[in-house]
Amino acid sequence: MQNIRNIQNRAMIIAMTGASGAAYGLRLMQKLLKENIFLHVLLSDAACVVLKQECDLLLPEKAAGKSKMLAEYLGVDATSLCCYEKHDWFSPAASGSSNIRQMVVVPCSMGTLAGIANGISDHLIERAADVMIKERKQLILVPRETPLSAIHLEHMLKLSRLGVDMIPAMPGFYHRPKAIDELIDFMVDRILDHLHVNNAEAKRWGE
Numbered sequence: 001m002q003n004i005r006n007i008q009n010r011a012m013i014i015a016m017t018g019a020s021g022a023a024y025g026l027r028l029m030q031k032l033l034k035e036n037i038f039l040h041v042l043l044s045d046a047a048c049v050v051l052k053q054e055c056d057l058l059l060p061e062k063a064a065g066k067s068k069m070l071a072e073y074l075g076v077d078a079t080s081l082c083c084y085e086k087h088d089w090f091s092p093a094a095s096g097s098s099n100i101r102q103m104v105v106v107p108c109s110m111g112t113l114a115g116i117a118n119g120i121s122d123h124l125i126e127r128a129a130d131v132m133i134k135e136r137k138q139l140i141l142v143p144r145e146t147p148l149s150a151i152h153l154e155h156m157l158k159l160s161r162l163g164v165d166m167i168p169a170m171p172g173f174y175h176r177p178k179a180i181d182e183l184i185d186f187m188v189d190r191i192l193d194h195l196h197v198n199n200a201e202a203k204r205w206g207e
C-alpha cells in the first residue's frame with residue numbers, strides 16, 4: 001500500500017463525489033492537513049470530472065498518481081494522504097476493524113446519498129460509509145442538489161435518523177461575504193466544528 005505513514009495521530013476518510021462544490025472538499029482537506037490529520041481520500045469517477053470542470057484539477061487515473069498530484073496541489077508531503085482505487089476492499093476504509101472514526105462525504109451527490117441510504121456498498125465510498133454507520137462512528141454528508149425531490153429528502157431523513165450528520169452545502173450570507181472563498185469557508189468551518197477539529201480562524205456569530 002502506497003504512502004501510509006504509521007501514524008498515531010488522527011486519521012479521517014474524506015470522500016468526494018460528483019456533486020457540484022468540489023472546492024469544499026479541497027478546502028476541507030487543506031484545513032485538516034494543517035492540523036496534521038492523515039487523510040484517506042476516496043474520489044468517485046464523477047468527482048474527478050467535477051474537479052476538472054470546477055477547479056481545473058485533472059487527476060491521473062490510478063490511485064497512486066492521484067495521491068501524488070493531490071498532495072502537490074494541496075502543498076503537503078506525499079505521506080500526508082492516500083487515495084484508493086474504487087474497489088480497493090483491502091484499504092482501511094473498507095473494514096470496521098480499522099481505527100478510523102470519522103468520515104466526510106463532501107460534496108455528496110444524490111447518487112451516492114441513495115447508495116449509502118440503501119446500504120448498497122458497491123464501491124469503496126458506499127462501503128466506507130456503510131461501515132461508519134454500522135460501527136456507530138461519525139459520518140458527515142454534505143449533499144448538494146436543487147431542488148430536492150421527495151426521494152432525496154427521504155434518503156436524508158432516513159440517514160439523519162440513523163445518526164448521520166447532514167450538513168447541506170447551504171452557506172449563510174449573514175457574515176456579508178465578498179468573495180467565493182468566504183462562502184466556501186463558511187461551509188468548511190461548520191464541518192470542522194462537527195468533526196471537533198481546532199479552527200481558530202472560523203468566523204462566529206456574536207463574536
Ligand SMILES: Cc1cc2nc3c(=O)[nH]c(=O)nc-3n(C[C@H](O)[C@H](O)[C@H](O)COP(=O)(O)O)c2cc1C
Pocket residue numbers: 016017018019020044045046047049050053108109110111112113144145
Ligand atoms: C459539473 C457537474 C456537476 C454536477 N452537480 C451535481 C450536483 O450538484 N448534485 C448531484 O447530485 N449530482 C450532480 N452531478 C451529477 C453526478 O455527477 C452524477 O449523478 C454521478 O453519477 C454521481 O456519481 P457519484 O455519486 O459516484 O459521484 C453533476 C455532474 C457534473 C458533471
